[in-house]
Amino acid sequence: MFQEKKMSEDYKEMWANMGLDLEAHDALLEVLGKGYQDIYLAQKNRPEGMGYFDFVMSEVHSLRIKELLDEKAAGRKVIGAYCVFVPEEIVLAANATLVGLCSGADFATEEVEKFLPRNTCSLIKSSFGFKLGKVCPYLECSDMIVGENTCDGKKKSYETLKILVPNLYIMDIPQMKSPEGRALLKAEYIRFKEAVEELTGVTVDADSLKKGIEIVNSKRKAVQRLMRLRKAIPVPISGLDALLANQVFFYDNPARFTDSVNKICDELEARIEKKEGVFPEDTPRILVSGCPMAVPNWKLPWIIETSGAVIVGEESCVGERGTRNLTNDSANTVDELIEAIADRYFNIDCAIFTPNPDRLNHILEMAETCNADGVIHYGLQFCQPYLMEAIPVEKALEEKNIPTLRIDTDYTMEDVGQLKTRVEAFVELLK
Numbered sequence: 001m002f003q004e005k006k007m008s009e010d011y012k013e014m015w016a017n018m019g020l021d022l023e024a025h026d027a028l029l030e031v032l033g034k035g036y037q038d039i040y041l042a043q044k045n046r047p048e049g050m051g052y053f054d055f056v057m058s059e060v061h062s063l064r065i066k067e068l069l070d071e072k073a074a075g076r077k078v079i080g081a082y083c084v085f086v087p088e089e090i091v092l093a094a095n096a097t098l099v100g101l102c103s104g105a106d107f108a109t110e111e112v113e114k115f116l117p118r119n120t121c122s123l124i125k126s127s128f129g130f131k132l133g134k135v136c137p138y139l140e141c142s143d144m145i146v147g148e149n150t151c152d153g154k155k156k157s158y159e160t161l162k163i164l165v166p167n168l169y170i171m172d173i174p175q176m177k178s179p180e181g182r183a184l185l186k187a188e189y190i191r192f193k194e195a196v197e198e199l200t201g202v203t204v205d206a207d208s209l210k211k212g213i214e215i216v217n218s219k220r221k222a223v224q225r226l227m228r229l230r231k232a233i234p235v236p237i238s239g240l241d242a243l244l245a246n247q248v249f250f251y252d253n254p255a256r257f258t259d260s261v262n263k264i265c266d267e268l269e270a271r272i273e274k275k276e277g278v279f280p281e282d283t284p285r286i287l288v289s290g291c292p293m294a295v296p297n298w299k300l301p302w303i304i305e306t307s308g309a310v311i312v313g314e315e316s317c318v319g320e321r322g323t324r325n326l327t328n329d330s331a332n333t334v335d336e337l338i339e340a341i342a343d344r345y346f347n348i349d350c351a352i353f354t355p356n357p358d359r360l361n362h363i364l365e366m367a368e369t370c371n372a373d374g375v376i377h378y379g380l381q382f383c384q385p386y387l388m389e390a391i392p393v394e395k396a397l398e399e400k401n402i403p404t405l406r407i408d409t410d411y412t413m414e415d416v417g418q419l420k421t422r423v424e425a426f427v428e429l430l431k
């Protein structure tokens with residue numbers, strides 16, 4: 001007990017030294033802890049390996065931050081990113097650590113709306129809220145923050161974020177899958193490599209880049225393995241737990257994360273062998289497609305899985321869109337390896353691309369391979385790219401007789417009752 005108190009006092013000092021607002025931060029941790037308890041720990045039949053992720057979440061602002069600060073004290077740099085277009089391979093090759101900057105909850109909304117219009121998506125508002133509310137230790141310990149020109153909302157909001165953070169680096173991202181777009185992405189990755197080299201004082205060479213690729217590929221392979229196991233009937237793990245693994249992907253030490261996911265997969269294989277499911281075999285299976293769900297955005301998955309259905313896949317950047325492709329590491333020069341990295345990332349089918357037929361095909365393919373009975377398209381209000389694409393996505397799925405429900409929502413809890421009614425009706429239809 002005393003030990004625990006002493007530890008929490010030490011962490012308070014650590015947070016205060018980072019410039020966090022302790023009162024606001026305590027309030028955030030309390031809400032987060034309560035939400036985790038009610039949503040995650042209330043689940044039944046969880047794989048034992050999820051204990052590791054429960055631990056990670058309980059320490060997400062403490063032990064992991066202490067690890068990052070220890071790394072920094074030893075001379076390593078930390079880079080924060082908002083988008084899966086930022087190549088972790090290059091960051092690792094320069095002996096730095098990449099962390100995702102979460103943006104999954106409303107915070108300091110009144111303050112945020114002094115800087116951004118009200119009709120901005122929750123994800124962007126959240127990223128500002130965490131900064132203005134001084135509650136995100138990842139943001140505060142980042143030596144460089146990478147913003148990317150993806151959607152208009154992000155692109156323009158970074159002009160303002162630049163005033164609030166001293167170390168914002170902007171990466172340009174193409175909007176079309178043309179040879180020119182591919183050339184732009186490669187040029188941007190070379191420019192990013194140079195900026196990271198300047199920050200770290202480490203020159204990236206072919207060996208370090210190959211090593212970086214290997215580490216990130218291993219992470220992705222573990223998550224791909226998890227994804228494959230969810231195809232089983234009955235499904236051996238809940239969608240909420242699988243989402244959590246996909247969320248922790250962005251924070252944890254990569255090697256430790258890979259091991260932990262593989263351990264869960266071993267356990268799931270044994271479950272599948274015994275035909276042991278997390279829900280009854282006839283539970284309707286849902287594919288969720290759309291905007292990314294960053295920690296602690298668990299609202300819709302929680303609604304779905306407490307309404308008689310199970311989520312069997314996420315067509316999302318916090319899910320398959322972010323992890324499905326590997327980077328080829330067979331080349332032997334820095335330029336060729338960057339080429340391979342650009343090839344890998346150019347395949348990401350984010351809705352900011354126009355036209356974007358790959359995403360549509362991928363959703364159809366996922367619905368089939370995941371044995372999904374229906375698709376729920378998740379769009380954040382005011383997110384033009386995903387809300388606009390939701391219409392052709394729904395049409396294409398209906399042409400294949402795959403029932404689809406379109407949900408537009410935000411991070412508030414105001415619409416929970418209404419969403420639950422709609423999801424329950426959809427699940428009834430699937431039954």
Ligand code: BJ8
Nearest residue numbers: 083084121150151153317350383
């Ligand atoms: S690669 S999905 S992580 S940009 S929800 S901020 S699109 S208005 S998040 Fe994304 Fe990279 Fe694409 Fe993935 Fe804009 Fe929409 Fe808000 Fe969004």
